[in-house]
Amino acid sequence: MTEVQVPVSNVVTSTGAGLGRVSRLLRSLTAQPGYTLMRGMARFAWLRQLVTTARRSVHARSRVVYRRQCEARIQDTLFPRLDTARLVKELKESGLAFGLKLPPEIVAAISQYAEKTPCYADRQASCGFTLDQRSEAERILGKPILLAQYFNTIEACPEIAKLATDPVLQTIACDYLGSVPTFVGANLWWTFPVDALASDRDRHAHLFHRDVDDFRFFKFFFYLTDVALGDGAHVCVSGSHQRPPKLSFSDRWNIRRYTDQEITGQYHAVDIHEICGTAGEGFAENTLCIHKGRTPTKAPRLLLQLQYALFDYGAMHDRREDSILRMLL
Template sequence: MSRISAIFRSLQTYPMYTLMRGIARFKVVRQCVTAMRRIVQKQRLNRLLHDCELRKKDSVFFNLNVASFSSTLKTDGVAFGLTLPGASTNAMLAWSATQTCYADREPTLGFELKDKSRAEEKLGKPILLAQYFNTTLLCPEISKLACDPVLLTIAAKYLGSAPCFVGANLWWTFPVRATEADRNRHAHLFHRDVDDFRFLKFFFYLTDVDAGEGAHICVVASNHQPLRLKTFDQWNLRRFTDQEVEHCYPPSQIREVCGAAGTGFAEDTLCLHKGSTPVQKARLLLQLQYALYDYGVMHDLRDISELSSFV
């Protein structure tokens, strides 16, 4: 499909999201919309922050220094140091083991983890990524985490207004010799996201992620310094090669995020970032996303009538 017809289809299906992506790539537009939203939402934001402060004792991140975390997030576009309690991590992992996951995020490609080899045979290719659907409806630990007062406070401070929770996504990345098309499709090439005028993602590893084993890789502070190799790079939402990224940023800014199960971090994925393909050990990742507006695109909610297994 040509790029133009893809844009037309997207305009028909998600008009507001498509329009936003058209204009939010310009920094001045992002800044204006965020500032306007901040003014309009001032009272709502203050009420939310007050409410979160009262509920802070219920947070699983009760001990986090929110001021210092938020200040790092503002300068670096990414901040580390969230840790899920072992019981939550285990509960989510145990929940996932009982559920159907979906190859390539396709609702008709459901399979159970124990049947992965058969699923790959039937599909005729290795499965790089498989996602769960309806996680906030079906997994109480995930819906609870999405309302955690410390996460909401961090998101509110970063966005400058009351955050919309726009979706959870939970997916496996498997150690396979993935096709280049799948690596591109599943964000294993450097890119930046324009998911709203301002937005924030929290990432939690639910399995141990060692170096070279499917870590998330991000370029610290690159949200403030877009890569400019070609004329339109600062506005173009293309994939970038590792060489291009390594040419433009020092190694100290390119961070491979490793950590034990339970490790969490927050990132404005306007920063350049990518997933990496594990060599030996599958990665299970939970992502929670907050934004100024909800275009209905980021969530994992699917009608059960749409979902089916294929093995």
């Protein structure tokens, strides 16, 4: 996996207007109270630290048992040569750690699953299409499809289910979180090389941002297609989980999108990593770090993400009732 300094593109920042923001907050509080309250609190570093420390002491014993159980299953891992201590150290220090690699047969199996299964434009359960129907789906939607996601992958794809319980990945999760880890979701999605709407680039995280998904959490990312320089890579500012942008006083707690210029003006170029790699390569990231996806220009990108956290608010998984899934054509 190679990471290089980013030649950043021009992006537009969107900020929600006051009243719209309040009504979104009220809707969110009704639909997902736990998640919404956590997002209010976990943007403050001292509260993240407090909850993480409390959880660590509550889980002191069960964490040892959990780690032993992982060790007992170590022969099942897909990552037998991974130096987990080095990876956890890097993840703690930089918020970003490299060195994961999926076996080719796992890449092939997940890719085959993706070829034959419908994916859903904009993560909308009513917008299903198969890859060979993409242009037709775009015609029906009346816009280029930037992102399409699969649903129920743990249930439908045994290789993804196997990864989610891999003993080495679980050990990393346990050591990084300092707690018995909670697996909160797998997400498998395409980003396509299209002239995307600005609103879709904002909605699908192609503008710099940071995630507040829990008091402590991180994600494994695996590329399932080759990702070349300038072509749809994930971009991360290492170390920024401990150094949020300080463009205005409210940036200490504000969660918003940032322009490329705002980020290049705040951080050293050497810390802004455009992560390229071949199919199968992966990395771990605390996405409290400033990050974004780049819109592909040539080749579609298929990405698998596995997320672990202290608590599960039910907001990150890809489960959808079969009864609500609809094909566009």
